[in-house]
Amino acid sequence: MSDRSSFFPLVRLTCVEIPRQPAVLLLTTTLIVFIGALPFLITHNLGEPGKLVRDSSLAMMFLGSLLLAVPSACNAVSSEIRRGTAGAILSKPISRMRFLIAKYLGVSAIMLVFSGMATLTILISDRAAARAFHPGWNFLIPLFLGVGLSYVLAALINFATGRPFASTAFWCLAAVLILVFLWTLAFPGGKEVRHEQHGDHTHEVEYAGQVVPVRWEIIPACAALTCAAFMIQALALLFALRLGVVPTLSACTGFFLLGLMSDYLLARRAADLIWARVLYHVMPNWQHFWLADALTAGGSVPWAYVGHAAGYALFWTLGILLLAMGLFDRMEVR
């Protein structure tokens, strides 16, 4: 029997198991609520309405990917090894290489859903922040109601069928966010408030609001960040083979920070110093995936660039996964 048939059940089980961790639901909800809250939390616009909200949202999505990658990878690998379920599975007809790839793909599938949810929230939040000092409640209220509705739905499903609350809420949240986004597309209206001078007094007057367009250019920027998230995921999986949650988080955060600063720390020295040149090429360079500035400057990001960034991410991820496979192949599973 080939171990090919046992591959997809393992991917599917990983997809089922990861959202059942309360931490995943908590992180996802926090991210959505926080990004949704940015339009009324940020009270500066620095010359362009929405810029700060957009930049902060993308930064939160990036950081959220790191925070999600670590518990997911640890649950998929180190917890399984510690709990003994990895040993039980590896006693079945599945090779270690397929086990690890299945785990990576399962975790990445959840990461993709997470990124999708973050992208939709950023698109909604960006529209809500289009007018300085006047958050678009017509976008934000459906968003927050949607989050609440997902939890109520999950509770009802849990009550009626006994399905685990955390994963049900996670999937409900994903579905409801799509509906909320479609709702805001279908009903983009709102009221526009203008300040008008009447004699000595200034009055706020409400008019039928202008339709705020969706800034679709955000999607390629989010897609690039998702590629970076897959890299972080591979890195987390590599560390999770040997380490627990906290050391894995520390190591991944180290790589995250060094990768963010590699242009500053290494690129300048790369011309003169061999070690700096080697390290500059080996370290993940997250700047390739940070396109918020491009959005501000040019207003759009070409998909061809995202393709190049995805190629870089794929190359780097494959390298890390090969390293992880080599490590796992000789590893003892007790």
Next chain:
Amino acid sequence: MMSEEPIVYTQGLQKIFKDFWRRPRARAVDGIDLSLKPGEVYGLLGPNGSGKSTTIKVLLGLLHPDGGEVRVLGRPPRDVQVKSRVGYLPEESYLYPYLDARETLRFYAALFGLKGELREQRIDQLLDMVGLAHTGRRRVGEFSKGMARRIGLAQALINDPDLVILDEPTSGLDPLGTRQVKDIVSALAKRGKTILLSSHLLADVEDVCDRVTILYGGKVRASGPIRELLQMANNLQIKLGDLPDEKREELLTALEGVLGTRPDIEPTRRDLETLFLEVVAQARRETGEGSGTREEGELAGFLQ
């Protein structure tokens, strides 16, 4: 026709656990030789830490031997083809806590490539066999230890394996469950399956095993057919049916004349397990089922 090649073969098997710096920390297995014939029930006996589970994990390819030779079903233990013919019940029931019993078996069945009606039939039969058919959507994380062992046993048999490796199979089970596991082991052996059973519960091993190896400190201390190992050449036992008092006295007097001393005589006793099973069976007839597991069914149809 059965192959004469051993199902499990180890020669001088060694396993040393090392620390982070690769320095030897403990010699868990030290030169173990095993050879399991097809269709036999083989017991690995020993106190905690004697090397039983380590040996099993080497046989499953989970640990790498540091010395010696290992072959399972004629191949290296990490071979995927080998694993498709092996069923393994780990020492602890390592299960995904959020899955229910049926989902758990469905997952393990899928790992063996079982699909559709065949898979569902096997799951139904195994759940009936281990007395968990009624647990519905209850998650295995909420199961008692005994129930978890039962679902663990079911997953070990889902692929109708040629070699069944059971690590402490009766740990955490009540006497009814223990009896059932022993019956399943005996039934599987009759069907020609080879069973390697590790336990420190001597009565369980004695009841079902054909041959045993006793380990201590990672070394083989005794090995052979269980009847030969338990036989005491200088002590004999005479079994008699019901005797009237006068006949008994007559027999004792005659024996005293031959032996020179009066031998001890006492009525035959049932063992505690037999008594317990009789009492519970009687109680079940009177009061019906309790909570938890239900009375187990027959050996699963596909295993018969």
